[in-house]
Amino acid sequence: MNFDYTEEHLMIKQAARDFARKLEADVIERDRTATYPTAHVKEMAELGFLGMMIDPKYGGGGMDSLSYAIAIEEISKIDSSVAVIMSVHNSLVSYGVEKYGSEEQKQKFLPRMATGEHIGAFLLSEPEAGSDATSQKTLAEDKGDHYLLNGTKNWITSADNSSIYLVIAQTHPDKKHHGINVLIVDRHSPGISLGAHEDKMGMRSSDTHSVMFTDVKVPKANRLGEDGFGFTFAMKALEAGRIGIAAQATGIAAGAYERALHYSKERKSFGRLICEHQAIAFKLAEMYLKIENARNLVHKAAWLKDNNKPYSLAGSMAKLYAADIAMEVTTEAVQIHGGYGYVKEYHVERLMREAKLTQIYEGTSEIQKIVISRSLIKQK
Amino acid sequence: MKILVCISNVPDTTTRIKLSSDQNAIDLSNVQWIINPWDELALTRALELKESSGGSIESVSIIHVGNAGSEATLRKALAIGADDAMRVDAAPADAYAVAHEIAEAVKDKNFDLILCGIESSDYNGSAMGGMLAEFLNMESVSSVSKLEIEGAEIKLNREIAGGYEVIAAQAPVIAIVQKGIAIEPRIPSMRGIMMARKKPLVVVPATGAKALTEFVHYTPPQPKAACKMIAADNPAELVNLLHNEAKII
Numbered sequence: 001m002n003f004d005y006t007e008e009h010l011m012i013k014q015a016a017r018d019f020a021r022k023l024e025a026d027v028i029e030r031d032r033t034a035t036y037p038t039a040h041v042k043e044m045a046e047l048g049f050l051g052m053m054i055d056p057k058y059g060g061g062g063m064d065s066l067s068y069a070i071a072i073e074e075i076s077k078i079d080s081s082v083a084v085i086m087s088v089h090n091s092l093v094s095y096g097v098e099k100y101g102s103e104e105q106k107q108k109f110l111p112r113m114a115t116g117e118h119i120g121a122f123l124l125s126e127p128e129a130g131s132d133a134t135s136q137k138t139l140a141e142d143k144g145d146h147y148l149l150n151g152t153k154n155w156i157t158s159a160d161n162s163s164i165y166l167v168i169a170q171t172h173p174d175k176k177h178h179g180i181n182v183l184i185v186d187r188h189s190p191g192i193s194l195g196a197h198e199d200k201m202g203m204r205s206s207d208t209h210s211v212m213f214t215d216v217k218v219p220k221a222n223r224l225g226e227d228g229f230g231f232t233f234a235m236k237a238l239e240a241g242r243i244g245i246a247a248q249a250t251g252i253a254a255g256a257y258e259r260a261l262h263y264s265k266e267r268k269s270f271g272r273l274i275c276e277h278q279a280i281a282f283k284l285a286e287m288y289l290k291i292e293n294a295r296n297l298v299h300k301a302a303w304l305k306d307n308n309k310p311y312s313l314a315g316s317m318a319k320l321y322a323a324d325i326a327m328e329v330t331t332e333a334v335q336i337h338g339g340y341g342y343v344k345e346y347h348v349e350r351l352m353r354e355a356k357l358t359q360i361y362e363g364t365s366e367i368q369k370i371v372i373s374r375s376l377i378k379q380k
Numbered sequence: 381m382k383i384l385v386c387i388s389n390v391p392d393t394t395t396r397i398k399l400s401s402d403q404n405a406i407d408l409s410n411v412q413w414i415i416n417p418w419d420e421l422a423l424t425r426a427l428e429l430k431e432s433s434g435g436s437i438e439s440v441s442i443i444h445v446g447n448a449g450s451e452a453t454l455r456k457a458l459a460i461g462a463d464d465a466m467r468v469d470a471a472p473a474d475a476y477a478v479a480h481e482i483a484e485a486v487k488d489k490n491f492d493l494i495l496c497g498i499e500s501s502d503y504n505g506s507a508m509g510g511m512l513a514e515f516l517n518m519e520s521v522s523s524v525s526k527l528e529i530e531g532a533e534i535k536l537n538r539e540i541a542g543g544y545e546v547i548a549a550q551a552p553v554i555a556i557v558q559k560g561i562a563i564e565p566r567i568p569s570m571r572g573i574m575m576a577r578k579k580p581l582v583v584v585p586a587t588g589a590k591a592l593t594e595f596v597h598y599t600p601p602q603p604k605a606a607c608k609m610i611a612a613d614n615p616a617e618l619v620n621l622l623h624n625e626a627k628i629i
Contacts, residue, residue, distance in 0.1 A: 009569060015569075015570075047567055048569040058576070061570035061574050
């Protein structure tokens with residue numbers, strides 16, 4: 001066993017922290033106006049955060065999942081909108097293309113994804129297929145040399161600001177989920193239109209839309225894997241994505257805790273600093289313990305993935321636990337701040353709004369419990 | 381042209397300094413180490429110059445006097461973009477010893493421009509750069525807040541009372557730089573971090589230069605007294621307290 005970070009891990013943590021400090025300047029305003037962080041995403045790309053796990057032969061940083069989890073956590077302490085743009089691009093889209101794409105597809109798409117010139121979006125959810133991802137209504141009809149896409153996708157992160165879509169769609173409805181494919185689609189293809197910008201509760205600086213496909217032609221060469229691989233692909237990509245979202249939830253909790261600790265050491269009531277009141281001190285102790293537990297689960301899942309061991313169970317546990325404690329810790333952080341916590345200037349109400357989404361997206365907490373319990377029951 | 385940047389390894393500027401129980405040493409346990417902020421700005425400017433030189437600046441090297449424990453700080457400088465590093469293997473005893481060791485290590489290496497931060501944020505000695513220039517018998521300019529290379533000429537702005545003077549120098553020269561030399565330090569890129577271990581970090585044996593000074597004793601500053609608030613409409617009380625309690629008027 002070794003719990004030490006390497007020198008590189010520490011450098012990545014500091015680099016992510018230094019980058020995140022720059023986000024703080026306008027994070028409240030971007031949240032209020034739901035403005036996409038264009039300049040920050042550009043800098044994030046220049047620093048290599050958007051290609052950090054891609055193999056250096058395709059222009060990436062070649063870093064492990066633990067490095068990625070460390071970076072996501074630091075950025076999420078300040079701004080989860082930027083973190084989710086990074087997470088979807090890295091651990092769903094880039095990971096998916098690199099792990100399951102052909103050499104030709106990797107050479108065509110990865111270099112520009114590594115530099116952030118292409119930002120990725122992952123299109124799985126539908127109006128009537130959220131957790132029930134097998135009931136895909138979007139059709140990818142086989143037309144010989146191309147697929148013809150028709151249908152609607154919902155809740156798509158970076159729908160407007162990405163250039164590469166990974167679209168999950170049904171080709172053979174009679175084969176049910178074995179008939180589903182995954183296609184790499186140019187976001188600017190004719191026939192693609194976006195629904196309104198969703199007016200979200202949190203992570204308001206990332207853009208979320210529904211996406212409509214009307215007779216969109218996709219070359220057959222853009223299909224990832226064999227015919228019918230789409231559903232397995234989506235599940236595998238989400239398995240990897242959970243580590244990123246679990247790290248994000250841990251970061252949201254840690255960011256709220258750090259602000260609450262700082263506040264409790266400055267604010268006085270009844271003649272003492274509020275951190276000296278047991279009511280507050282015990283809250284801080286519990287918050288810290290939960291964050292440490294979440295981080296250990298995230299890092300273990302990342303370690304398993306980096307060592308090519310099965311990580312589905314560990315990833316689901318990390319995501320379930322980190323998302324739940326993010327909600328608890330941010331709520332307590334608001335409580336410690338009292339009235340100040342309820343106004344935007346102190347950040348913790350925003351972190352509380354952001355935390356809620358981590359229990360919902362990339363597999364709800366309830367889905368994680370299904371994954372975990374099924375995995376336990378299957379074990380001998 | 382070859383540039384050298386001198387790097388000092390210092391405690392993070394937010395470190396709460398603790399003294400040993402006999403107050404004869406600083407307790408360095410649990411300290412996070414960083415590149416001295418002025419040296420980091422010097423490195424940033426050196427990299428900017430190299431990138432805009434169109435190839436005429438062939439390399440930016442760094443040098444440091446310190447023990448093996450400071451190599452993480454040097455690798456961060458490599459991750460930010462320095463091409464190679466030298467570590468003179470000796471504890472940095474004082475400015476004289478450090479300047480002497482650096483001079484011995486680089487005297488035959490023909491650097492055209494050497495950049496030093498104006499001071500280090502730990503002991504704030506402000507002496508190393510000038511001493512290095514003497515040991516190397518090189519021209520030096522201090523308090524440099526702007527540095528441009530125009531052909532064979534190096535233009536430096538030197539801060540003086542009420543303004544600055546512009547100095548034109550020829551290589552080789554030592555510039556002792558301060559705030560303003562670069563806007564903000566760079567964050568290392570992910571690729572830079574991965575490349576850092578592949579760049580040369582050469583350990584140079586020390587020549588055994590002796591320090592001219594020694595630290596005898598440390599005394600922490602007096603803790604700040606509690607702030608007393610006086611109502612704005614009560615100047616008489618203010619005068620009374622300044623006169624009778626603080627005894628400064």
